[in-house]
Amino acid sequence: MASIPHELAAFLVESKRRTYAGLDDDATVAAPLLRGSKQLEHRASPYAYRDIYFGMGFFVGQETVSRDGRVIWSMSYSGGVRAEITGRDTFLAIYKFLRQALLAGSVEEPYRGPHLFEQDGMVYRNEVEGSLDRFHGIETIAQEDGALLYELRYGGGLLR
Numbered sequence: 457m458a459s460i461p462h463e464l465a466a467f468l469v470e471s472k473r474r475t476y477a478g479l480d481d482d483a484t485v486a487a488p489l490l491r492g493s494k495q496l497e498h499r500a501s502p503y504a505y506r507d508i509y510f511g512m513g514f515f516v517g518q519e520t521v522s523r524d525g526r527v528i529w530s531m532s533y534s535g536g537v538r539a540e541i542t543g544r545d546t547f548l549a550i551y552k553f554l555r556q557a558l559l560a561g562s563v564e565e566p567y568r569g570p571h572l573f574e575q576d577g578m579v580y581r582n583e584v585e586g587s588l589d590r591f592h593g594i595e596t597i598a599q600e601d602g603a604l605l606y607e608l609r610y611g612g613g614l615l616r
Contacts, residue, residue, distance in 0.1 A: 461588050461614075464503070464521060464529060468566040471498040471505035471521075477558035513537055513547065519612070528615055529588070531567065535595075535608025550597060550605050553578045557597075567610060568595050578605070589614040 472478075475496035488495035488508065496507040502524045509517025514536040521529040537550055557569035557580035565571075565584055573580040577600050584593030592611035598604050 462563070464523075465563045465566040465588055467500060467503045467505065468521065468529075469561055469563050470500065471503075472558055472561060472566075474498045475505070475507060477555050477561070509533075511536065513539075513541075529613065530615060531610055531612030533608055533610035535606070537606045538604060541605065549576075550578070553580070554597060554606065557582075557595075567591060567593060567612075568608075574600075586613070 475498055485495040485497055490508060490510075493508050493510050498505045504522045504525075505519065506522075507517060507519045509515050514534075516534040517532070519531045519533075520527050537547060541547065541550070553576060554569075556575060557573040560570045560573050561568060562570065565582075566588070567582075567584055569580055569582050571582055579598050579600060580595065581598075582593060582595040584591055586592060590613035593609070595608045595610070596604060597606040
């Protein structure tokens with residue numbers, strides 16, 4: 457049983473790379489459980505990952521991991537681009553950059569992306585407290601000059 461946290465962390469990183477971070481909404485399940493949501497899934501026995509979220513500019517969602525059919529871990533999140541950002545091209549650029557940052561996530565901290573990621577004039581920061589069993593954090597994307605573009609808060613842990 458002691459190996460589950462490491463196995464779970466590795467599965468989380470793989471799942472995120474095979475869903476939103478790697479495929480954007482192309483990983484969406486055709487008929488999501490909740491109408492109006494985006495639902496992303498990945499399976500690698502004995503684990504199953506599901507990410508369900510609503511919205512785009514501002515969004516709210518929940519990730520779950522099941523082991524042998526029982527949900528053992530969950531993370532909820534909410535955030536998005538600043539309200540005054542309305543241009544589709546800007547949205548797409550920010551979320552493309554976000555996916556690149558999320559692809560750089562690690563097994564050591566599998567919640568979102570790395571502490572710092574910079575590319576194409578944008579800076580991603582992720583501050584997290586806790587461990588896989590109970591954690592919370594905030595991620596931001598800003599321009600190089602410090603102007604905030606995006607913010608997301610998240611938290612979760614092992615269910616008991």
